[in-house]
Amino acid sequence: MKKKIAVLIGGISGEREISFLTGRACLKILKKKGYKVAEIDAKGNFVKRIKKFKPNIIFNALHGKFGEDGFIQSIFEAIKIPYTHSGVLSSMLAMDKILSRIIFIKNKIRVPKYFNLKKNVKLNLNKELKKRKIKFPIVIKPINEGSSLGVYICKSVKNFKINYKKLITKYDQIIVEEYIPGKEIQVAVMGNKPLGAIELKPKREFYDYRAKYSSKAKTEHIMPASISKKNYKQVLNIALKAHKVLKCKGVTRSDFRFFKNKFYLLETNTQPGMTKLSLVPEIASYCGLKFEDLVMWIVRDASTNR
Numbered sequence: 001m002k003k004k005i006a007v008l009i010g011g012i013s014g015e016r017e018i019s020f021l022t023g024r025a026c027l028k029i030l031k032k033k034g035y036k037v038a039e040i041d042a043k044g045n046f047v048k049r050i051k052k053f054k055p056n057i058i059f060n061a062l063h064g065k066f067g068e069d070g071f072i073q074s075i076f077e078a079i080k081i082p083y084t085h086s087g088v089l090s091s092m093l094a095m096d097k098i099l100s101r102i103i104f105i106k107n108k109i110r111v112p113k114y115f116n117l118k119k120n121v122k123l124n125l126n127k128e129l130k131k132r133k134i135k136f137p138i139v140i141k142p143i144n145e146g147s148s149l150g151v152y153i154c155k156s157v158k159n160f161k162i163n164y165k166k167l168i169t170k171y172d173q174i175i176v177e178e179y180i181p182g183k184e185i186q187v188a189v190m191g192n193k194p195l196g197a198i199e200l201k202p203k204r205e206f207y208d209y210r211a212k213y214s215s216k217a218k219t220e221h222i223m224p225a226s227i228s229k230k231n232y233k234q235v236l237n238i239a240l241k242a243h244k245v246l247k248c249k250g251v252t253r254s255d256f257r258f259f260k261n262k263f264y265l266l267e268t269n270t271q272p273g274m275t276k277l278s279l280v281p282e283i284a285s286y287c288g289l290k291f292e293d294l295v296m297w298i299v300r301d302a303s304t305n306r
Contacts, residue, residue, distance in 0.1 A: 006081075007026060007030065008023070009024070011067045011072075012066060015064035015149070023062075024039070029292045030059070038053045058082070059298070062271060069091055080304055083302055083306070084298050087249060090246045091270050094267070094270045097141075104265055109241060109245075110264050110265065113177065115176055116143060117176055125160060134176075136155055137179040139151065142167060150167055181257070183258040185197050185225050185255075186254065188279065189239050189240055191250070192243075195289070197236060203220075224286065239265075249301065252270055253272035
């Protein structure tokens with residue numbers, strides 16, 4: 001008998017709509033392969049719906065808060081149903097841009113200079129930037145969002161204040177970091193093997209939410225990334241190291257900037273998108289792995305105690 005798979009989709013984060021795209025793309029493959037599949041929106045009493053369906057596996061197609069920060073994973077562990085992607089601790093660490101960077105620095109992985117800023121804490125921005133040796137432009141963003149939600153590039157103190165007000169009404173803490181120009185390189189890791197590195201050339205100011213998910217944004221994808229063989233191998237190794245030090249499982253995607261012959265790791269994503277514009281399927285396809293084979297590998301990799 002074919003296994004029953006619950007595809008967890010939607011949720012309550014700012015990336016809800018993207019989760020529907022990811023989940024339904026994967027669900028289509030699972031149905032094609034003959035699995036008995038249930039699409040379950042992860043809001044309200046969704047645990048009751050999971051238990052009623054009695055799946056053998058949960059395919060986690062959620063993005064953002066509660067979907068990839070360890071919260072939903074702790075529920076999967078509690079109900080003891082095998083699930084895909086990373087476990088509780090690795091999901092929580094990867095989603096938190098402060099904690100993950102502490103781990104990256106400890107393991108000699110280069111990241112942009114940064115500091116965190118908590119709500120209601122008075123700040124002399126120029127003094128803080130001077131102390132950290134950070135110059136404008138700077139990047140400000142929430143410490144635990146994905147899909148470039150709430151990311152602003154600030155070119156002056158005035159610009160910072162305007163964007164900071166937008167963020168601090170919604171978030172208790174943000175990260176302030178130096179802006180690294182250069183090439184946008186993203187690397188897919190599958191299990192304990194780096195698949196490949198893709199270069200992105202957005203027409204917009206940076207690879208933001210629209211550049212990621214709208215074909216109208218016309219972001220140029222260069223696969224493989226146009227860097228030397230030596231650098232290509234190096235960035236694959238750094239991504240694999242990040243995957244391992246965070247103790248990730250399944251598939252991850254690490255996002256880099258390449259500037260003056262140095263790679264800067266921005267973050268590692270434990271729930272990378274699986275839409276028609278998503279990068280992991282594109283990288284996998286270049287490496288000879290069809291989308292359906294990628295989905296099936298993720299399913300076979302599912303377990304508890306992740």
